[in-house]
Amino acid sequence: MSEYLLAARLFDGQSLREDCAVHIDNGQVSAVVPAHDIPTGSPTTTLGDGLLAPGFIDLQVNGGGGVLFNNQPDVAGLAQMLAGHRATGTTALLPTLISDTPQVHRAGAEAVLAAQAAGHAGVIGIHIEGPFFAPARRGTHRQDRIRQPDAGDIAWLASLGSQLTTVLTAAPEHLPAGAITTLSQAGVLVCAGHTNATYADISAARAEGLRGFTHLFNAMSPLTSREPGVVGAALDAGDCWAGIIADGHHVHPASIRLAARCLGGGKLCLVTDAMATVGDSKDWFELYGERIQVRDGRLVNAEGALAGSAIGMIDAVRYCHREVGLPLPECLRMAALYPATFLRREHTLGRIAPGFRADFVRLDNDLQVLDTWVAGHRQVHRKP
Template sequence: MPDDAVLAPGFIDIQVNGGGGVMLNDSLTVEGIATICAAHARFGTRFLLPTLISAGRADIARAIAATRDAIAQGVPGVLGLHIEGPFINPERNGAHPLANLLRPETSDIDLLASLGPTGTTLVTLAPECVPSGFIRALVDSGVRVCAGHSNATAEAMARAHGEGLSGVTHLFNAMSQLGSREPGLVGAAMSDLGLAAGIIADGHHVAWPSFQAAFRAIGPERMMLVTDAMATIGASRDAFELFGETIHVSEGRLVNAQGRLAGAHLDMNAAILNAHRHGGATLAEALMMASASPAAYLGLSGSHGRIAPGRKAIFSVLRIAAGALS
């Protein structure tokens, strides 16, 4: 192995919307999931949760079925499914179409939990947009729940945490911010609730001083690097269609025609190096946030996220000088 290389556990990304020219929302098939996983494996992400952006119930069911089949067929890398929305706050919808947002119904609990023990299901929702007991019912059904695309107060976050909410999706983005008298969702994430937090380390979604402050407050054990990647990763084209709108790469950012951010043009290789070079993390801490920390959050510490006897023998090699993964 070259002198400038570091052997690391295979990286884990819990928020991957697309890759290899494919968006999960547009390709709810085993083939679509396999394409996304293969695209990200080129950049060191050996395990991931394909992520469904707010969609109707029929598409949620199709995504769950495709994930179940992908796992059964041994598609390398797929751990389960991240269902982001549709129970989010329309004031914080970001790139999620308002027409796709839904009011939760009791039957949605069975739908969201229907992957069962086959794989991990993660649901992102706005705590203020679901009824009391909804989060608890999901958690009791084996689903992990994160807050995101939300205007939740710190008090609402504390109640949601009491029901079993355990994490925050893309910290700082599309959520209530930290204020002097109302800590908001960001403040709750950095408080003593012990929540895990995904964060996009591309320098566009979160300014580096904000990243550094959150990193110091939360620490590498609970902070997780996520890419929020779209179809452009591992693809030859630098543009794609998202809900009828053209999204393109501009100066390293994914934007629509109005210049608004729409996901990230980021791979885990770059996220790790960015967190180390700009985010205040040592290299070991940056690697932890892409491996051991998400493994722990997903309940996979016994098999993933570390190089040790009995763990998955799937590695990434990080070339420090070149900034390349293999």
């Protein structure tokens, strides 16, 4: 399929432009030209009002569309998750497995490979969050699922790195020496999370190839005067990326502003940490057999503790722009270009430019999602 999309306003991942046409050919962008350069007679769709921007890339998606990935680690479940998040502007995501049994994790990895083979372009890898955590920082991850890794775990994770984009979140202080090196060399992107590590622990992990930090500020040792902890190490690391949950509940706006200043140069990524309620009519789901409910916009367990989030990516973009005060272009980069760069996919995802996959989102002036495109295929979500 070949066509031009005529956009009154375009954000290409770097800058804002007006009256541009994006040429899509076989699911990829082949050209971005001024509107008056569209060849006469070419198939053209005029988009009218709204801002066309790169589709959002979510690095941490536990569920959506009524499905929690741990509860349904199969292709049908992934299809429901994709559908639940697409209306929030997400065109590519990493289905995320929280701490569970080896059998669940292996089933999830097989499901991701099968989904990709079946043509689900929105599934671009897998995120395995746990179970190698500091028990004191486990959050809502079940205590009896937390454990130390063995040689078989490291070998299996390394084998995944050669098959698909794989992110592992672990507590570095609970990984054997050399494990991060082994995994990084195998292509696994290792992030620190749910960790009580010291600054020295993180420095050693960075030397082994640590790639980033999972949900910055949450479930990690804090910054103090004489021990910077994981938070201080993350803010001080110029070579690592960090995901952050911008939902108004997990992180204070001032903390997000501070992180944006410290991690300038494209290292702060918006993530949702979304659960099954996103894109579903129900306001609850079950995690480890326990009911998790949305209350005042927060997903909480019976004790009132946070258990993931109830937002989509557009909610995080709006929050960072309106409440945190970050410029809209930067918020859009935090939702697309920076996650793509973290994944080492910055030459194919996260921008609207020749050679990139035709993944777009169109937003109205209130930052509501109007349409999305995944590999050139359009879906209309609401009328302008």
